[in-house]
Amino acid sequence: MSEEIFQSFTITYEALNERETFSCGDVIIGEISFKLCEEIKVSSIMFDLKGEANVMWSIGSGKNRRTYSAREEYFKIKEILLAEDNHGVGDGNTVLQEGTHVYPFRVQLPQGNFPSSFKGIHGNVVYFLEVQIHRPWRLAKEFRSEFNFVSDIEANHPQLVMPQTASSTKGLYCLCCVSGPISVGVRLEKKGFIPGEMMKIIAEFENCSSRTLVPRVKLAQTQTFYTRTRMSKRCETRYLALIEGKHLMPHSCDVWDNQMLQVPADTPLTISNCQIIEVEYSLVVHVSIPRGVDLKATVPLVICRHCRGNETAAILNS
Structure with missing residues (x-):
C-alpha cells in the first residue's frame, strides 16, 4: 500500500x-x-x-x-x-x-x-x-x-505604561589633552510596545569635544539560550531598526523632540518566563566617536501583546 x-x-x-x-x-x-x-x-x-x-x-x-x-x-x-x-x-x-x-x-x-x-x-x-x-x-x-x-503580558499593564529614561556622559582625550565631555539622554513615554507600533523618542545630545559625532538609535533584540542547569549559555544580539541623525559638530548640541521609530510588525514578543530561552529588547541611543568607543544610553523595553479592552494581564514575570 x-x-x-x-x-x-x-x-x-x-x-x-x-x-x-x-x-x-x-x-x-x-x-x-x-x-x-x-x-x-x-x-x-x-x-x-x-x-x-x-x-x-x-x-x-x-x-x-x-x-x-x-x-x-x-x-x-x-x-x-x-x-x-x-x-x-x-x-x-x-x-x-x-x-x-x-x-x-x-x-x-x-x-x-x-x-x-x-x-x-x-x-x-x-x-x-x-x-x-x-x-x-x-x-x-x-x-x-x-x-x-502569545503570553498574557499586555501592553496596558501598569508596569509597562510608566515613562522610561536613561543617560550617559563621557570625557574624551585628544593627544595628551583632555577634551570636553559628550553626553546623551533619552526618554520614552512608556516601556511596553506592540509589534508595528510607532515609538516616540525624545533625546538630547551634547558635544563639548573637538570631534564630530554621529548620533544613532537602534532597536536591539537579545536572544539568550541556556542549558537546563543554566551553567552554559549562548547570547546573540540583533538590531531590528535603525535611525541615524545628522552629524553633531564640535561644541554643539541637538535635541530630538519627536523622533519616531517603528517596531517591526513581525517582531517576536518578549520572553522572560522560559527556563532555557530569553528574548529581551532595548532601545540603544548612542553617538559614534571616531577612533573611540561609542557612548551609549540604553532603555529596556518589553514587546507584548495587544490589549483586550480594559483587561490587564494576570502575570508579568515568572
Missing part, C-alpha cells in the same frame, strides 16, 4: 482574533481533513496538543566540537477522534473509504505561565497539534500543524 494514499491533509483553526493568536484558557475549535486515494483500515485517529521549547548550539570544531541542548515541555493534551475500544486503539476493523474525511475537534488550552511562540537562532518555543493515524501493522502516519501562542 502506497504511503501516498493520504492527500490534501489539512488542519484548520477558527480564528479568535484578527492576528490569529491563542492564549492560556482559549478554546481551539477546528477540523482535521484529508483525502484518501484508496480504501484503508485504521485502528485509531488521535491528536496531541503540545507546547515545548528546545535549544541547541555547538562550539569548537572537529574533536573539540561540543554541543549543548535542552528541552522544556509546557503541556501535552491527548484527544481521541476515532477508536474502537476504551483504550483508544482498535483492532483495525474500521474502514475508511476513498475520498475526503473530516473530523472536527474542540480542545482547551490549559492555564499557566507559558512563553510566547518564538523561532530563534539557536532554539524555539513552539505550540502545535500533531495528528496520528494508526493502521494495523504499519507505523503511525503523523501530521503536524503549528499555531501562534
Whole structure:
C-alpha cells in the first residue's frame, strides 16, 4: 500500500482574533481533513496538543566540537477522534473509504505561565497539534500543524505604561589633552510596545569635544539560550531598526523632540518566563566617536501583546 494514499491533509483553526493568536484558557475549535486515494483500515485517529521549547548550539570544531541542548515541555493534551475500544486503539476493523474525511475537534488550552511562540537562532518555543493515524501493522502516519501562542503580558499593564529614561556622559582625550565631555539622554513615554507600533523618542545630545559625532538609535533584540542547569549559555544580539541623525559638530548640541521609530510588525514578543530561552529588547541611543568607543544610553523595553479592552494581564514575570 502506497504511503501516498493520504492527500490534501489539512488542519484548520477558527480564528479568535484578527492576528490569529491563542492564549492560556482559549478554546481551539477546528477540523482535521484529508483525502484518501484508496480504501484503508485504521485502528485509531488521535491528536496531541503540545507546547515545548528546545535549544541547541555547538562550539569548537572537529574533536573539540561540543554541543549543548535542552528541552522544556509546557503541556501535552491527548484527544481521541476515532477508536474502537476504551483504550483508544482498535483492532483495525474500521474502514475508511476513498475520498475526503473530516473530523472536527474542540480542545482547551490549559492555564499557566507559558512563553510566547518564538523561532530563534539557536532554539524555539513552539505550540502545535500533531495528528496520528494508526493502521494495523504499519507505523503511525503523523501530521503536524503549528499555531501562534502569545503570553498574557499586555501592553496596558501598569508596569509597562510608566515613562522610561536613561543617560550617559563621557570625557574624551585628544593627544595628551583632555577634551570636553559628550553626553546623551533619552526618554520614552512608556516601556511596553506592540509589534508595528510607532515609538516616540525624545533625546538630547551634547558635544563639548573637538570631534564630530554621529548620533544613532537602534532597536536591539537579545536572544539568550541556556542549558537546563543554566551553567552554559549562548547570547546573540540583533538590531531590528535603525535611525541615524545628522552629524553633531564640535561644541554643539541637538535635541530630538519627536523622533519616531517603528517596531517591526513581525517582531517576536518578549520572553522572560522560559527556563532555557530569553528574548529581551532595548532601545540603544548612542553617538559614534571616531577612533573611540561609542557612548551609549540604553532603555529596556518589553514587546507584548495587544490589549483586550480594559483587561490587564494576570502575570508579568515568572
